[in-house]
Amino acid sequence: xxxxxxxxxxxxxxxxxxxxxxxxxxxxxxxxxxxxxxxxxxxxxxxxxxxxxxxxxxxxxxxxxxxxxxxxxxxxxxxxxxxxxxxxxxxxxxxxxxxxxxxxxxxxxxxxxxxxxxxxxxxxxxxxxxxxxxxxxxxxxxxxxxxxxxxxxxxxxxxxxxxxxxxxxxxxxxxxxxxxxxxxxxxxxxxxxxxxxxxxxxxxxxxxxxxxxxxxxxxxxxxxxxxxxxxxxxxxxxxxxxxxxxxxxxxxxxxxxxxxxxxxxxxxxxxxxxxxxxxxxxxxxxxxxxxxxxx
Numbered sequence: 306x307x308x309x310x311x312x313x314x315x316x317x318x319x320x321x322x323x324x325x326x327x328x329x330x331x332x333x334x335x336x337x338x339x340x341x342x343x344x345x346x347x348x349x350x351x352x353x354x355x356x357x358x359x360x361x362x363x364x365x366x367x368x369x370x371x372x373x374x375x376x377x378x379x380x381x382x383x384x385x386x387x388x389x390x391x392x393x394x395x396x397x398x399x400x401x402x403x404x405x406x407x408x409x410x411x412x413x414x415x416x417x418x419x420x421x422x423x424x425x426x427x428x429x430x431x432x433x434x435x436x437x438x439x440x441x442x443x444x445x446x447x448x449x450x451x452x453x454x455x456x457x458x459x460x461x462x463x464x465x466x467x468x469x470x471x472x473x474x475x476x477x478x479x480x481x482x483x484x485x486x487x488x489x490x491x492x493x494x495x496x497x498x499x500x501x502x503x504x505x506x507x508x509x510x511x512x513x514x515x516x517x518x519x520x521x522x523x524x525x526x527x528x529x530x531x532x533x534x535x536x537x538x539x540x541x542x543x544x545x546x547x548x549x550x551x552x553x554x555x556x557x558x559x560x561x562x563x564x565x566x567x568x569x570x571x572x573x574x575x576x577x578x579x580x581x582x583x584x585x586x587x588x589x590x591x592x593x594x595x596x597x598x599x600x
Contacts, residue, residue: 308570310451312344312478313337314543314554315351317561318525323352323367327378329561336563338386344451348521348543349393349459349484350405355523355539359531360435368397371408371419384414389449391456393482395436396421405437407456407482409447418447422458423467430488430529430537433460444470452477452570455516459483462507462520466594472514473583477570479510483522486539500540508550515577517553517568518546524559548576 315333319326330351337345350356352375356364369375375394383390389412396406405422421440425433444467446453455476461467462481471479485503487496511518524541543556545566554566577583593599 310343310568310570311341312346312519312545312566312568313340313342314346314519314521314545314556314564314566315562316348316521316524316541316543316556316564317351318539319351319354319523319527321354323375326352327375331378331382333561333563334382334388334390335386337565338388340563340565342388342565344389344391344449344454344478344519346391346480346519346521347393347482348523349482350395351393351482351523352395354527355484355537356530357433357436358430358527358529358534358537360432361530364436365397365403368395368403371396371406372416373397376408376410376416379408380410380414380416382414383410383412387412389417389451389454391454391480391482393458398438402438403436404440405433405458406440407458407480409449409454409456412450417449418445420445420447420456420458422461424460424464426460430534444474446471446474446476455479457481459485462503462510465506465510465513468510468514472516476514477516477573478568479514479516479518481507481518481520483520484539485522486537489526489535489538496540500542504542504544507544508546508552511546511548512550512580513582515548515573515580515582517548517573520544521564524561548573549580 390410396404411417423440427434455471528536541558
């Protein structure tokens with residue numbers, strides 16, 4: 306089997322309406338496959354607008370079963386194109402029980418596995434705790450025909466523990482479907498600091514674990530449905546980083562884009578040989594990491 310793998314991250318603006326967004330997704334995924342991609346990563350909650358700007362029980366109507374309507378669309382698309390496709394859906398698990406869930410489709414259209422977002426934010430305009438129950442599937446990679454995927458979701462990207470646990474379970478790639486942006490009232494300097502912190506922490510996961518990282522983020526301005534705030538300007542900047550954190554491909558901040566990159570799995574092996582971070586971990590001295598705070 307070749308050590309080389311062409312991957313794609315898809316970023317685009319979202320509108321209200323599942324079918325319209327899935328049509329956009331399909332067009333961009335087809336473009337990625339035509340460019341040689343065998344693994345395609347979609348952005349977080351790509352079937353609609355980012356509804357978590359407000360707490361509204363009517364938004365639970367956006368949730369769907371897995372498998373459900375979106376899976377019935379995306380699975381055949383993966384099969385038709387012969388790709389592994391990573392989607393991000395609002396899962397209705399049971400009445401009153403909902404998750405932010407990544408679903409991985411194999412090349413034959415079947416569901417290879419799923420990951421339920423573990424870290425749930427509750428910040429201004431990101432009121433996710435109202436909607437999402439924390440995941441209960443753990444940090445478990447998903448085996449596919451293109452490798453073992455460590456799929457995490459958005460807010461998970463700020464936690465090195467999540468990336469490390471995926472790597473310790475043999476993840477060969479880390480993938481982050483994301484929906485993150487600016488408060489339009491922030492100064493240009495503050496906007497730049499936020500974006501660069503977001504990029505830096507994920508590049509650091511690549512370095513610390515010796516694996517490539519794929520990140521897909523949406524673009525466009527989405528107004529606050531309550532009209533109480535300025536909405537969110539999603540900053541795009543999807544990227545692919547190699548196992549030393551080096552940029553392999555970077556997207557812009559405002560336009561839809563199919564970001565293609567070629568990875569070589571031998572690079573991870575080579576990097577881990579010269580930077581054997583996993584070998585030198587002091588697992589005998591980390592017991593306090595499971596405490597909330599050392600006081």
